[in-house]
Structure formats: structure tokens, C-alpha cells
Amino acid sequence: MRVLIGGGSGFVGRELTRLLKNKGHEVTVISRQPGPGKITWGELESHGLPPCEGAVNLAGENLMNPLRWWNESYKKDLFSSRIDTTKSLAQAIAASPNPPHSWVVVSGVACYKPSLTAEYTEESEWTPFDILSKLLKEWEASALLPENVTNTTKQVVIRSGAVLGRDGGAMKQMLLPFWLGLGGTLGSGRQPFPWIHVSDLAGLIAHALEPPADTPSPSQQVFNGVAPALNTNLEFTKELGRVLRRPTIFPVPAFVMNTLMGSERAVVLMEGQKVIPKRTQEAGFQYKYPDLTSALKEIVES
Numbered sequence: 001m002r003v004l005i006g007g008g009s010g011f012v013g014r015e016l017t018r019l020l021k022n023k024g025h026e027v028t029v030i031s032r033q034p035g036p037g038k039i040t041w042g043e044l045e046s047h048g049l050p051p052c053e054g055a056v057n058l059a060g061e062n063l064m065n066p067l068r069w070w071n072e073s074y075k076k077d078l079f080s081s082r083i084d085t086t087k088s089l090a091q092a093i094a095a096s097p098n099p100p101h102s103w104v105v106v107s108g109v110a111c112y113k114p115s116l117t118a119e120y121t122e123e124s125e126w127t128p129f130d131i132l133s134k135l136l137k138e139w140e141a142s143a144l145l146p147e148n149v150t151n152t153t154k155q156v157v158i159r160s161g162a163v164l165g166r167d168g169g170a171m172k173q174m175l176l177p178f179w180l181g182l183g184g185t186l187g188s189g190r191q192p193f194p195w196i197h198v199s200d201l202a203g204l205i206a207h208a209l210e211p212p213a214d215t216p217s218p219s220q221q222v223f224n225g226v227a228p229a230l231n232t233n234l235e236f237t238k239e240l241g242r243v244l245r246r247p248t249i250f251p252v253p254a255f256v257m258n259t260l261m262g263s264e265r266a267v268v269l270m271e272g273q274k275v276i277p278k279r280t281q282e283a284g285f286q287y288k289y290p291d292l293t294s295a296l297k298e299i300v301e302s
């Protein structure tokens with residue numbers, strides 16, 4: 001299968017590319033920069049969709065970029081880097097004489113309202129309640145294909161939790177302070193922490209890219225991209241400290257995170273949702289790292 005991956009040069013994209021190539025598939029990345037094995041977003045717009053059986057979008061300005069202040073220009077980039085790229089790919093698919101059989105977008109779990117008690121599956125109804133959930137609404141809507149291709153192309157949205165892996169995402173920023181024994185819970189630590197190992201997210205995307213058995217449904221299929229283990233921030237912190245054999249005695253108060261990151265962004269870490277991967281498991285997806293211990297051991301020992 002030939003797979004086109006928007007933002008495939010990033011943390012998740014590199015893992016997905018490795019996995020697909022190991023399975024014998026061909027990968028072309030769409031990037032802002034030209035290079036071997038890549039096309040640019042400009043080339044996609046001017047030349048149309050290259051021949052492919054699967055398309056994925058993983059492009060997006062990093063929400064946790066420590067070098068960017070939470071201001072209007074950053075928020076604009078968070079929206080446009082996801083929505084414009086997703087729209088470009090959806091439009092190219094719709095205009096293609098040979099559209100791919102699968103179109104997969106990875107979004108996030110910030111659509112579900114943070115709560116210590118509510119449990120969310122893919123079927124849970126939600127309406128936007130803050131800036132990140134508004135982003136999610138627009139982002140997922142921008143992936144929708146027009147009717148002329150919905151009977152040939154399966155549309156999948158994977159709502160990912162925090163992606164854990166050594167080479168990117170939250171762990172890249174956390175490992176050093178935890179190694180130094182400076183790690184600690186965020187706020188009360190009671191907030192849920194939905195997560196997935198990067199290898200499982202890549203596996204889930206590859207699963208979603210498989211050709212549909214029947215005529216695809218005209219609507220998007222949603223899968224929660226989270227591990228089945230439901231953990232809190234406290235459990236995550238303690239387990240990471242245990243695996244690293246380091247103390248985790250320095251809690252980070254909410255006001256510090258809000259000041260450093262901006263409260264609208266810090267919400268991702270200071271609050272959380274209990275997200276259940278109901279449909280993901282019903283679809284028969286097998287996790288390599290279903291629990292924190294196995295996921296963190298792999299990351300720390302790799």
C-alpha cells in the first residue's frame with residue numbers, strides 16, 4: 001500500500017513510517033520542507049494527490065512547545081497548522097480520480113470535558129466548552145469528505161491521549177527533571193491522565209488504514225486512541241519515578257503551570273478525562289503496552 005502522511009516527519013509520523021515500511025508499505029511525507037521521500041503542501045495543492053491507497057494527517061504546531069508563549073499568534077498557529085493542512089488533504093482526496101480507500105486524522109481527547117468522574121467513550125456526545133475543544137470541533141469537521149467520495153474512502157478520526165515515547169511528546173520534556181529527582185505530581189494529582197504509547201498509536205493508525213471490508217460508512221468512524229488503563233496524574237508520576245528509581249516529592253502547584261503555560265493550555269495537564277477506548281477494543285485492536293508499567297519500562301530502558 002502507498003501511504004501519504006501529512007506531518008509524517010514528526011514524533012508520531014516517524015514511528016508510523018517505521019512501522020509501515022517494516023510491513024512493506026511505501027510512505028510519502030507531506031512537509032513544509034522539501035526533501036527525499038517528501039512532497040510539500042504547496043506541491044499537494046498545485047499537483048493534486050499523488051497515487052496512494054491510504055492518507056493520514058499528523059501535522060500540527062506542537063501544543064506543548066515550551067519556547068512559545070500562550071498568545072494570539074500561537075493560538076492562530078495551533079488552529080491553522082491543523083485545520084488548513086487537514087482541509088488541503090481532504091480537498092485533494094475529493095478531487096482525486098483515484099481516492100485512497102482510507103483517510104485517517106489523529107486529533108485529541110480535549111473534546112471531552114475534564115472531570116474526575118465522567119467516563120467518555122467514542123459515543124459520548126460533546127459540545128465545545130473551551131478553546132481546545134473548539135479547535136477539536138473545527139479540526140475534525142475539516143477532515144469530512146464530500147459525498148462523492150464517502151462510498152469509496154473510509155474516514156477515520158483517532159482521538160489520541162498524551163503520546164508517550166522517548167523521542168518526542170510530553171516524555172521528552174519530563175525525563176530530565178524526573179532523572180534529576182525533580183519530578184512530582186501536577187496540582188492535586190487526582191486528575192485523570194489519558195495516555196497511549198507511541199508504538200500503539202502507530203499500530204492503531206496502521207489498523208485504521210486497512211482497506212474497509214464493506215462499502216465505507218458516509219460518516220467518520222471515531223476511535224479513542226488511549227491505553228485501556230485508566231490512570232491519574234499521581235499514578236503516572238509515581239510509576240515513572242519507580243521505573244527510573246527516582247523520588248517524586250516535588251509537586252508542581254497549579255499556579256506555576258498556569259503562569260508558565262497559560263491556563264487555557266495548562267488545562268491539558270492540570271485537568272483530565274477518563275477516556276475509554278471502547279470501539280478501539282471492540283475493533284479487535286491489540287495493545288503492545290496496555291498498562292503504565294510496560295509502557296514506561298519500554299521508554300526508559302530503550
Ligand code: NDP
Nearest residue numbers: 007009010011012031032059060061062081160162163169
Ligand atoms: P509533532 O509536534 O511532532 O509535529 C508533527 C509535524 O507537524 C511536524 O513534524 C511538522 O512537519 C508539522 N508542523 C509543525 N508545526 C507546523 C505548522 N505550524 N504548520 C504546519 N505543519 C506543522 O506532532 P506529533 O507527532 O507529536 O503529533 C501528531 C499529531 O497528533 C498532531 O496533530 C498532534 O496535535 C496530535 N496529537 C499529539 C499528541 C502528543 O502527545 N504528541 C496528543 C494528542 C494529539 P514539517 O516540519 O515536516 O512540516
